[in-house]
Amino acid sequence: MRKVPLSEKVGALAVVDELRRQQMEVQEHLDLPKRRAEIAASIRNYYQSHDIAFDDELIDQGVREFFSQRLVFEQPALSWSDRLLCRWLLRRDKPERTSPAQAKQRTTSWWSKHWMTKTKDVFVASVIISNVLLISRCSMHVNDRMKAEDAIETFSSLGRKLSDYRQWHRKNPGVPVSPELSDSLIQYQKLADLIGLQAYKSEEFSLRQQSQKDLVDDKQKRLAAETQLQHIQQNLDEIKSIFDARLELSKTLEQPFYEKAAWQFSVITQQTEKARKAIEAINTQGYTPARNEINQLYKLLDEAKQLQNVIQSQATFDRRARQLKLSGQDARQLQALSMRVSNAVGAFSATDATHLMGRFERTVEFAEQPxxxxxxxxxxxxxxxxxxxxxxxxxxxxxxxxxxxxxxxxxxxxxxxxxxxxxxxxxxxxxxxxxxxxxxxxxxxxxxxxxxxxxxxxxxxxxxxxxxxxxxxxxxxxxxxxxxxxxxxxx
Structure with missing residues (x-):
């Protein structure tokens, strides 16, 4: 190896460093005490979401079974010819006892030794490449295992979310069951059958070496599970938007101000009915129309607040105008200006009403003082x-x-x-x-x-x-x- 070029030595060292780094990452991932706590928490959440009775001993057993199948490095098997060639190449650098008769063979032996050196370098490189491929495959299994655990955790969180929505519906029996909720429950059950209650011990998520066909099958199952999870998540998001919209609207209708505004302005009642219909049509029209109708209701309520302030101010300044005891012409002019304010309020135009009210106030104040x-x-x-x-x-x-x-x-x-x-x-x-x-x-x-x-x-x-x-x-x-x-x- 003394005649091996420096560039090849550096390349070999780089490969060895990469192997060590990957081994350290795998070891860090599998040997951390925090990892045991995470696995225990995942198992506990899984049992809780499925209403399965458990105790600490059962959780510990699940953790032990999980780590009993963790990644183990196995030396690649060599054929008998590779073992023989390896043994011969490793012994070739030892001092040899040569006889005078063998001296004639030194020239020929030099060519043989040169060829053997190159062969040894090629073999060492092949062993390194084999180890790299093995570590890469093991890393791929680790990634599949982590993705499977993430899918199971997402599955468990969705189960808890579905349970929360079902409890919410029990407390609100007047709200009809959305088709998306029923569909989500069906999809959730299908996914439970796909993953299985023994997901942590299932061979489809194990770290044992598998054939390429089994690995492809595992990925297809995992992708199918992820697709189911995405479908359920979309349905739950839509259900949440319906519940949130209904809750938001109901809180608005319970406010004391709303009842007064709806009594004064018919446009508030009309917009409330539009918002209700849009919420009921979320399943077919989507969430955006309902959101727009609710926002429009809030806008009208804000204008109603401004108009109510105008009405209060108008009553105050009408009283002040009557106390002035103006002449007939001046009194009629103030009454005409006050009537324009009333017309703007009746037309539900907060901008015009506020502007005209400002004129009315300044005119009354002008009339009052010398x-x-x-x-x-x-x-x-x-x-x-x-x-x-x-x-x-x-x-x-x-x-x-x-x-x-x-x-x-x-x-x-x-x-x-x-x-x-x-x-x-x-x-x-x-x-x-x-x-x-x-x-x-x-x-x-x-x-x-x-x-x-x-x-x-x-x-x-x-x-x-x-x-x-x-x-x-x-x-x-x-x-x-x-x-x-x-x-x-x-x-």
Missing amino acids: LTLDIVDKDGIRPAIERCDEQTSCNLDDDSTQGKRWYAIVESRDALGKWAYTSILDPDTGEWRSHESFGIQISHAEYLRIKEDRLSDGQVDNRKMGYKAANALSMTFNNRVVKNADLILTW
Whole structure:
């Protein structure tokens, strides 16, 4: 072996290291104390899921029988010619006593020795390869055994799950038995017959050497068992979705809020009936339609909560509006705005109802408090503007007054001087809207005075334009405003 190339020696060492690593993995898998505890737990769960009486002694016996069949390394058998050749090759490196007569044969013997060296290398490599194949086959058996144990554990867990569903159904006799549940029970029994009660001692999962045909048969049986397990798991998932949907819906219907919402809004009752029908049709239509109907019911219930808040707020502000004792025109305008809120609630439109309710609240608050109307005096905002009449054409850059109108930009302030929203009836839409400021028409001379006042020192000294009395919607302007003044909301 001294003349064996280094690369071949390294290759042989690599193969030996791989064999040692595989043997260590197998030994670690089979000799861990934790492995015994896992096997004992699996056997105990199997007996419990099948309602089989057992004790600790029976569990220990099952563990001993399982480990009595664990992997054992067996040296490959050699034929008589291989044993003879091996014995001869192992003795060839010993010193030989040669006579002078044998000296003539040294040249021929060199060629023979060279051939024998190569033959020994080939034999050692063949033995290593044989061991690798044996270890690989043993590893394949270990993997099959582990897969079989996983299948049995899954089988046991499914049995417990089926038992839980059957107990749930006994507690809920009003729920009809799903066809999937009956089918799962049948498939479960078939699988029990396939695996057998003696699964841990069955030869189809043993680690003994088997023929290739037996190994294929074992894999086919295991694959059949896995297919059955997948079918049962799918059925149980579908059953669980039905039970969960029914339970979720029943909890929703038991809430006090639901009864009130269903009494107020017929759309809630209609959607509840749709959800019930979708749940009953899960077997044919699947779980997705039922989930969508339940989600739609939750969405409607959320909108119902918003609408109930709107109804409560509307009642409060209706009472505050009546306490204002507004004039006939102002009272009718508030009543019209409140009626629009009621119409949005009746149409089950939470977005529109909330938006209109916000307008109603700000309009009532605007009517309640006394306000002063002042010209806006802020950096970046013009206190007065010039606009062309829509009916004529004009040039804003020249000094001509032909076809032009002028407006003072006004805002509202309360008794403490704080800014407040101004509720104005939009002349274009006929709706009450709250604005931060608005424009009121003034004369050209007043426009020039305001402009000059601002340019003189950077602020408007005379800002007062009018007031709004308490308990009123209408505003009163001073003589700085023209008669029949026009209001603008954009500029």
